[in-house]
Amino acid sequence: MNAEAGKPVAERPLTAKGRATRARVLKVAADLMFEHGAATTSIDDVKRAAKVSASQVGYYFGDKQSLVRAVIEYQAQALIEGQRPLLERLDSFEALHAWRDHIVAMRMERQYVGGCPVGSLASELADSSPALREDIAAAFLRWREPIRAGLAAMRDRGELRPEADPEALSMALLAAVEGGTLLAQTLREVAPLEAVMDAVLAHVRSLA
Amino acid sequence: MNAEAGKPVAERPLTAKGRATRARVLKVAADLMFEHGAATTSIDDVKRAAKVSASQVGYYFGDKQSLVRAVIEYQAQALIEGQRPLLERLDSFEALHAWRDHIVAMRMERQYVGGCPVGSLASELADSSPALREDIAAAFLRWREPIRAGLAAMRDRGELRPEADPEALSMALLAAVEGGTLLAQTLREVAPLEAVMDAVLAHVRSLA
Numbered sequence: 311m312n313a314e315a316g317k318p319v320a321e322r323p324l325t326a327k328g329r330a331t332r333a334r335v336l337k338v339a340a341d342l343m344f345e346h347g348a349a350t351t352s353i354d355d356v357k358r359a360a361k362v363s364a365s366q367v368g369y370y371f372g373d374k375q376s377l378v379r380a381v382i383e384y385q386a387q388a389l390i391e392g393q394r395p396l397l398e399r400l401d402s403f404e405a406l407h408a409w410r411d412h413i414v415a416m417r418m419e420r421q422y423v424g425g426c427p428v429g430s431l432a433s434e435l436a437d438s439s440p441a442l443r444e445d446i447a448a449a450f451l452r453w454r455e456p457i458r459a460g461l462a463a464m465r466d467r468g469e470l471r472p473e474a475d476p477e478a479l480s481m482a483l484l485a486a487v488e489g490g491t492l493l494a495q496t497l498r499e500v501a502p503l504e505a506v507m508d509a510v511l512a513h514v515r516s517l518a
Numbered sequence: 519m520n521a522e523a524g525k526p527v528a529e530r531p532l533t534a535k536g537r538a539t540r541a542r543v544l545k546v547a548a549d550l551m552f553e554h555g556a557a558t559t560s561i562d563d564v565k566r567a568a569k570v571s572a573s574q575v576g577y578y579f580g581d582k583q584s585l586v587r588a589v590i591e592y593q594a595q596a597l598i599e600g601q602r603p604l605l606e607r608l609d610s611f612e613a614l615h616a617w618r619d620h621i622v623a624m625r626m627e628r629q630y631v632g633g634c635p636v637g638s639l640a641s642e643l644a645d646s647s648p649a650l651r652e653d654i655a656a657a658f659l660r661w662r663e664p665i666r667a668g669l670a671a672m673r674d675r676g677e678l679r680p681e682a683d684p685e686a687l688s689m690a691l692l693a694a695v696e697g698g699t700l701l702a703q704t705l706r707e708v709a710p711l712e713a714v715m716d717a718v719l720a721h722v723r724s725l726a
Contacts, residue, residue, distance in 0.1 A: 347642060350557045423645055432704045433641035434555060437631055447705045478713040481701065485714035489697025493689065496640045497655045505686040506693035509721040510714065516724055 322369075332370040335360045339371075340381045340388075344427055347434055348378050378435070379445050385427040386449030392416075397453075400460030402469070403515060406483075410507045413487055414500060422498045428453070429488045454484050461514070474517040479510075486510045530577075540578040543568045547579075548589045548596075552635055555642055556586050586643070587653050593635040594657030600624075605661075608668030610677070611723060614691075618715045621695055622708060630706045636661070637696045662688050669722070682725040687718075694718045 324332060338360040342351045353374055357364045371377040390397065396409045424430075428449050435442045461476035490503030532540060546568040550559045561582055565572045579585040598605065604617045632638075636657050643650045669684035698711030 345645075347555065347557055349555055425641055425644070429700060430641055432700055433633055433638055436633070436700075436704045437553075443704060443706070450701060450704060478709065479717065481710045482713040482717040485697035485701050485710045486693065486717075487697065488700050489693035489695065489714070492637060492640055492644075492696050492700075493658060493693045496644045496651060496658060498651070501686065502689045502693045505690040506697070506714075506718065509687065509690040509694075510717045512724070513717040513721045516720070 324370075328370075331362065331366070335362055335367060335370060336380055336384050339377055340384045340427075343378070343381050344385075344424060344430065348381070348431065349434065349438075353377065375439065375441070378442060382428075382431055382435075382442065382445045382449060385431060386452060389426070389428055389449075390453055397456040397460075400457055401463040401467075402460075403511075403518070405460065406511055406514065410511060413491075413507070414503055417491060417494050417503055418500055422494050422500070425495045426488055426491045429491060432488075450484060454480050457483055470514070470517050474514075479514055479517075482510050482513075483507070532578075536578075539570065539574070543570055543575060543578060544588055544592050547585055548592045548635075551586070551589050552593075552632065552638065556589070556639065557642065557646075561585065583647065583649070586650060590636075590639055590643075590650065590653045590657060593639060594660060597634070597636055597657075598661055605664040605668075608665055609671040609675075610668075611719075611726070613668065614719055614722065618719060621699075621715070622711055625699060625702050625711055626708055630702050630708070633703045634696055634699045637699060640696075658692060662692050665691055678722070678725050682722075687722055687725075690718050690721075691715070 335356065339351070339356045342355055342359055346355075353364055353367050356377070357367050360367075367377070371380055393409065393412065396405065396412055399405055400409055425433075428446065432446045432450070436446060437443070458476045458480035461470065461474065461479050464470045465472065465474050465476060486506040486509075487503075490506040493502030493506075494500055543564065547559070547564045550563055550567055554563075561572055561575050564585070565575050568575070575585065579588055601617065601620065604613065604620055607613055608617055633641075636654065640654045640658070644654060645651070666684045666688035669678065669682065669687050672678045673680065673682050673684060694714040694717075695711075698714040701710030701714075702708055
C-alpha cells in the first residue's frame with residue numbers, strides 16, 4: 311500500500327512521472343466515456359485501456375464518481391481551450407460569426423460523429439447526482455462567460471442597444487450550439503446547427 | 519415454446535390481452551431507459567420491473583435493439599401526441615408563442631428534472647448503431663414537420679416574407695427546444711430555454 315493512499319486524492323503530491331500517468335489515464339477515461347457513456351465505463355475498462363492497475367486508477371482519481379468529475383473538468387477545459395483565441399474577443403459581429411464558423415467547421419470535420427463532449431455528459435449525468443450536475447453546470451457557465459463578456463462590451467460601446475441582455479443572449483447562443491450539435495449528430499447533416507446559430511445571431515444583430 | 523415464436527416480432531398477431539401486456543412492458547422499458555439510459559437498462563431490468571418473464575419481453579419485442587427501437591417510437595409518439603393540439607396549427611405568431619409557453623411550462627412543472635425524452639435517446643444512441651440513429655432522426659423530422667408546415671402556411675399567406683425558409687426556421691426551433699431543455703435541466707432554471715426560444719422566435723417575427 312502506498313504511503314499516500316490514506317490522503318484525499320486532491321492532496322497527494324505527484325512527481326512529474328505521476329502527473330504524466332494521471333494525465334494519460336484521464337484522457338483514456340474521457341475518451342472511453344465519450345464513446346460509450348460514463349455509466350457503462352467501469353474503472354476496470356479504464357485500467358485495461360490505459361494499461362495501469364485498478365489501484366493506480368484509484369490512487370490518482372479515487373472512486374468512480376471522482377473519476378467522472380475529473381473527466382467533466384477535463385472535457386470543459388479541452389472545449390474552452392480549443393475555442394480560446396475566438397472566445398477571448400467575442401466583442402464584434404465579425405468575431406461572433408467567426409466563432410460560429412469554427413463550431414460548424416469542427417462538426418463537419420468530425421462528420422457529425424460524437425456530440426458536444428460537455429453536452430453529452432450533461433444529457434447522461436444531469437440527474438444522476440447533485441455533485442455531477444453542479445460540475446457540469448459550472449462547466450457550461452465557464453464556457454458562457456467570455457460570450458457574455460463580449461456581448462456586454464458591445465453593449466457598453468453602444469454597438470448593441472441598451473436593452474440587449476448579454477446574460478440571456480449568451481445563454482441562447484450556448485443553447486443553440488448544444489441543440490444544433492445534437493440534431494446535426496442525429497441527422498448527420500450541418501443544417502440544424504447552422505439554422506439555429508444563424509437565427510440567434512440574426513437576432514443579436516437586430517439589436518445593433 | 520409458443521407457436522408464434524419463430525415469426526418476426528412485428529408479424530405476430532396479438533390478442534387484446536397481448537396488446538395490453540405489450541403496451542405495459544413498453545411503458546416500463548421507456549421509463550427505465552429515460553431514468554437510467556438505454557445502455558444500462560437490460561432485458562432483465564425490464565422483466566423485473568414489469569413483472570413478466572424474459573421470454574415474454576423477447577416474444578413482444580425481440581432482442582434488446584428491437585426493444586430500444588420500440589422505445590424510440592413510443593417516446594416520439596408520446597412527445598408529438600402531448601403537443602398535438604398546438605402542433606396542428608402552428609401557423610401564426612400567437613400559436614408559435616403558445617407552443618413556446620407550453621414547452622416552458624412543462625419543463626417548469628417537472629422542475630427541470632429529465633431532459634427531452636427523444637433528445638436524451640439521441641444523445642446516448644446516435645452513434646451506437648445506424649438503425650437507432652435513423653429511427654431517432656425520423657422521430658425528430660416527424661416532430662418538425664407540423665412546425666415547418668405552419669411556417670410555410672404563414673409564408674404562403676404573406677405573413678412571412680418570401681425569403682423566410684420554413685425548413686431552416688423549423689429546424690432552428692427544434693434545435694432551440696433541444697439545447698434549451700438540456701441547459702435548463704443542467705442549470706435547474708428556465709432561463710436558457712426561454713432565452714433561446716425567444717431569440718429564435720424574435721428572428722421569425724423579424725421576417726414578418
